[in-house]
Amino acid sequence: MITWKEYFEISKYQNMSESLQRQGLSQPPLEMPYAAATILIDLPDPHGIVLPKMDFVELLEKRESLRAYSDESLSVQEFSFLLWATQGVKEVNEKFTKRTVPSAGARHPFETYILVNNVEELKSGLYRYLALEHKLIMVNDSVDISQKVTEGCKMQKHVQNSALTFCWVADFQRMYWRYSERSLRYVMLDAGHVCQNLYLAAEAIQCGVCAIAAYDDDLMNAVLDLDGEAQFTAYIATLGRRA
Numbered sequence: 261m262i263t264w265k266e267y268f269e270i271s272k273y274q275n276m277s278e279s280l281q282r283q284g285l286s287q288p289p290l291e292m293p294y295a296a297a298t299i300l301i302d303l304p305d306p307h308g309i310v311l312p313k314m315d316f317v318e319l320l321e322k323r324e325s326l327r328a329y330s331d332e333s334l335s336v337q338e339f340s341f342l343l344w345a346t347q348g349v350k351e352v353n354e355k356f357t358k359r360t361v362p363s364a365g366a367r368h369p370f371e372t373y374i375l376v377n378n379v380e381e382l383k384s385g386l387y388r389y390l391a392l393e394h395k396l397i398m399v400n401d402s403v404d405i406s407q408k409v410t411e412g413c414k415m416q417k418h419v420q421n422s423a424l425t426f427c428w429v430a431d432f433q434r435m436y437w438r439y440s441e442r443s444l445r446y447v448m449l450d451a452g453h454v455c456q457n458l459y460l461a462a463e464a465i466q467c468g469v470c471a472i473a474a475y476d477d478d479l480m481n482a483v484l485d486l487d488g489e490a491q492f493t494a495y496i497a498t499l500g501r502r503a
């Protein structure tokens with residue numbers, strides 16, 4: 261076990277070990293792999309959404325954490341917009357992506373898992389967003405998945421009542437390859453940007469968000485089928501229509 265002081269010490273630039281990149285090791289893939297036979301679910305073009313005009317200052321004034329949601333479902337178009345706003349890929353080459361959020365060294369270490377409770381035309385369940393393809397895959401459609409994610413979030417009721425709960429998973433090697441010991445700092449900083457975009461995008465479609473960091477790491481990693489080291493739950497947020 262190391263203390264936070266020791267972590268800050270070993271993650272200073274002058275103390276970091278030589279990165280895997282500098283050692284000449286090849287870069288991890290930009291996206292976690294999925295089985296070739298996986299059924300990909302199409303999403304509408306996120307730019308197809310028609311947003312009500314809203315003053316940016318008003319949007320910032322309105323932003324707050326919302327934990328009570330109406331029963332009204334979201335459209336797939338709105339869901340597509342939220343995925344794009346948080347992780348949408350604007351440019352891609354074999355080395356990096358540019359997205360709607362910033363990321364240290366354009367490493368973009370996240371995979372987005374989404375608990376879908378209430379989206380028109382989409383079966384409830386746990387999905388993964390393929391940012392490069394702008395498509396979804398179904399990960400778990402068992403009837404108790406919403407309950408399991410709620411338990412993982414220490415029984416915070418707004419998870420079960422949300423239309424969507426976003427779970428951002430760090431695929432750590434994508435950051436570690438360049439930043440060795442400093443990577444954990446950057447992953448967590450990156451996560452904040454992603455969630456903030458969700459807060460702002462939600463306001464634009466009359467929805468509200470609540471960030472969640474009070475979750476049980478082991479339970480959440482188990483629900484998302486992650487080993488908790490190479491891939492781990494980094495941040496969670498619930499979202500739903502304003503009551």
Ligand SMILES: Cc1cc2nc3c(=O)[nH]c(=O)nc-3n(C[C@H](O)[C@H](O)[C@H](O)COP(=O)(O)O)c2cc1C
Nearest residue numbers: 323324325326327413416418470471472473474475
């Ligand atoms: C990193 C972080 C973790 C949070 N974790 C939780 C949480 O687990 N549960 C919760 O209800 N709210 C959580 N929140 C929301 C805060 O309680 C909320 O942002 C704060 O009370 C300020 O309120 P506001 O967002 O409405 O301005 C979290 C916020 C942040 C930024």
